[in-house]
Amino acid sequence: MAERGITPSQTVGPFFAYCLTPEAYDARGIAGNEIAGPDAAGQRIHIEGRVLDGAGEPVPDAMVEIWQADGEGRYPEAPGNAAFRGFGRAETDVDGRFVFVTVKPGPVPGPDGAPQAPHIGVSVFARGLLNRLATRIYFADEPANEGDPVLALVPADRRETLIARAVSQGVYGYDVRLQGEGETVFFEI
């Protein structure tokens, strides 16, 4: 039983960039869109995509954060590990685009010790979002998706919204649709 209530969420608003993703303001952020250095374990990949609203228009003022294991399924102990930070942040550009430079994660343990298919935890923040939206990125070329315990909870006709597809060598495409046709599956966590 909780002793006191939690602090409620509020929107990140439109003006977070000079604090949270401040590269354009010549300031140092705590995290950028490069999650893995050259020495990180795993296949180096880029994940590119767009955040789109209910009218299919780009969302130019969103922040996307990711949290993931390295290619051997290990979450980092500290983000100061230059080889593999595990955590990254990107702001969307005027076309709603973001990109992450990382490694493809390996499988990690799931409930009851069954492995989960390789995946990345995603948070989306923007003006108009009163709460952080939590979702996941899976990879189309992973046979383990079939047995993944989380994907199994998602209605079959909506699983596609969580799956990144190779668009060129080492580059995966993955869009976030906040609303409307093809709305991305968001999780209560």
Next chain:
Amino acid sequence: MSQTPGRAYPRESLAAHPPNDAPAYASTRLRAPRRPLVILPHTLTELTGPAYGHDSVAEGENDLTLGHAGAPLGERIIVTGRVLDEDGRPVPHTLLEIWQANAAGRYIHVNDRHDAPIDPNFTGAGRVVTDASGGYAFTTIKPGAYPWRNHHNAWRPAHIHFSLFGPSFVTRLVTQMYFPGDPLLGLDPIWQSIPDARARERLVSSFDIETTKPEWALGYRFDIVLRGRGATPMEDPHHG
């Protein structure tokens, strides 16, 4: 990073948050998801998270009145508080990032078009890491209210944006701190989007004469409560 197995984050506490669908806040209309959320059991991915500690913050980053040629205009304030979890346990060594408008209600963000002056001596971004008892302190200036285009004659109450990590992916929180007695609060669809009045009040700081520094700055207290993992509650000296 916390990976202690066997204790779960209760979901009941999520009721404190506003709904995504809040039509009075116009920007939600094309952005808030319409489909129900899928309930995700917490796995290693959710129970771990980035651990930003003291080495991620430089000296002085918690004083927003420094770093420029002169002092910023406005009412100097000190914001202090503790970061706790819902079981009353301190959340030590966790990163807070804050950003805000200047005293005239203007952000330095390139897209802020409000016809109010930029203050060359104020950026409005800061960071701090909580101490061993979850405590933190910022020195800044009181932000001004500003107009926005949500509805006719819409004004945001004065606020400071807060971003926190806590120990895991689950505990991540972005919120806003407000000031006591602000007449704009009752008219603000963002603050009003929180359905529970008691939860709403948790976002309103309190004036604090104890942390007010004579001849220097007014003190405001703002405690932040993150999700907790259902462990045995501990005594909290500030809420005894």
